[in-house]
Amino acid sequence: MTGRLPALLAALGRRLPSDRLIDLLHHLNEAEGPDSPLLDRWSANHPAAGLAVQLSTLRTAWRDEVPQLSGAALALSLATAAEAEKGMDSPAELVVSGPTSPAIPVRLTSGIAVDVIRSARASLLIASFAAYGIPEVVTELRAAAERNVRIDLFLEESTAAARAFGPLGEHVRIWHRTDGDDARTSLHAKVIAADRHTALLGSANLTGRGLSRNVEIGVILRDSRAVGRLVDHLRWLTGPDGLLRRA
Structure with a gap:
C-alpha cells in the first residue's frame, strides 16, 4: 500500500477510542468500497469535530489509490495500524x-x-x-x-x-x-x-x-x-x- 493511505489509516487509528474503532472496523468489513453508504451512516453517528472530514479524506485516498481494495482488507490495515500505535508514544x-x-x-x-x-x-x-x-x-x-x-x-x-x-x-x-x-x-x-x-x-x-x-x-x-x-x-x-x- 503506497501514497497517502497508510498515513491516513495510522492517524485515524491513533485518534479513535477503542469502542469507535471497533464500530468502524465492523462497518468497513461490510462495505463493498469507499462509496458505501455504510460509511456515511457511521460518520453521521459519530459527529466528533473534524472526524467526518478525516474519514472523507481517507475514503478519497482509498478511491484514488487502491479502489480494488475491499472494505475487509482496509479494515485489517486499519486494525494493524491502530495496534502498532499502541506501542508508540504519539505526538500532542x-x-x-x-x-x-x-x-x-x-x-x-x-x-x-x-x-x-x-x-x-x-x-x-x-x-x-x-x-x-x-x-x-x-x-x-x-x-x-x-x-x-x-x-x-x-x-x-x-x-x-x-x-x-x-x-x-x-x-x-x-x-x-x-x-x-x-x-x-x-x-x-x-x-x-x-x-x-x-x-x-x-x-x-x-x-x-x-x-x-x-x-x-x-x-x-x-x-x-x-x-x-x-x-x-x-x-x-x-x-x-x-x-x-x-x-
Missing part, C-alpha cells in the same frame, strides 16, 4: 471546547476528559481551579475507584471545588494549598493525568461550561517521558517540601 493532539472548525480534526474536551479517566489502571492525578456541574466526570471517577484506581484531586479551596466530588467520599484524596501559602497565589493548573502514559492539559476547568461551551484550548500528551515528569512534579507537591496538604 489538539483538544477544544466551544466552536470547532469542521476542517480540523480535533477532539472535544468533554469527550477526551472521559477517555483519559477511563484509560487509567493504577492512578489518576487531577487538578482544577474550579469544579461543578460535571456528573459524567464524577460517574467515571466512581467507576475508576471501583477498579482500584488511586485518585488524587488537587483543587483550589477558595472556589469550593471539592463540593463537586462530595458523592465520591473516601474514594478520592483531596489536596489544597497549605495554610501558609501567600493568599495572592492559587492552584490554577488544569490537568488530568492517567497513570504515567496520558495527560490532558489545557485552559478548561472541570465545569460543565469549561468542558463543553466555553472557548477553551488544550492538548493530550501521550509521551510517557513527558507525562512521567509531570506526574513526578505533581506528586512532589504533596511531599514534605511541596505546597499541598490533604483536605
Whole structure:
C-alpha cells in the first residue's frame, strides 16, 4: 500500500477510542468500497469535530489509490495500524471546547476528559481551579475507584471545588494549598493525568461550561517521558517540601 493511505489509516487509528474503532472496523468489513453508504451512516453517528472530514479524506485516498481494495482488507490495515500505535508514544493532539472548525480534526474536551479517566489502571492525578456541574466526570471517577484506581484531586479551596466530588467520599484524596501559602497565589493548573502514559492539559476547568461551551484550548500528551515528569512534579507537591496538604 503506497501514497497517502497508510498515513491516513495510522492517524485515524491513533485518534479513535477503542469502542469507535471497533464500530468502524465492523462497518468497513461490510462495505463493498469507499462509496458505501455504510460509511456515511457511521460518520453521521459519530459527529466528533473534524472526524467526518478525516474519514472523507481517507475514503478519497482509498478511491484514488487502491479502489480494488475491499472494505475487509482496509479494515485489517486499519486494525494493524491502530495496534502498532499502541506501542508508540504519539505526538500532542489538539483538544477544544466551544466552536470547532469542521476542517480540523480535533477532539472535544468533554469527550477526551472521559477517555483519559477511563484509560487509567493504577492512578489518576487531577487538578482544577474550579469544579461543578460535571456528573459524567464524577460517574467515571466512581467507576475508576471501583477498579482500584488511586485518585488524587488537587483543587483550589477558595472556589469550593471539592463540593463537586462530595458523592465520591473516601474514594478520592483531596489536596489544597497549605495554610501558609501567600493568599495572592492559587492552584490554577488544569490537568488530568492517567497513570504515567496520558495527560490532558489545557485552559478548561472541570465545569460543565469549561468542558463543553466555553472557548477553551488544550492538548493530550501521550509521551510517557513527558507525562512521567509531570506526574513526578505533581506528586512532589504533596511531599514534605511541596505546597499541598490533604483536605
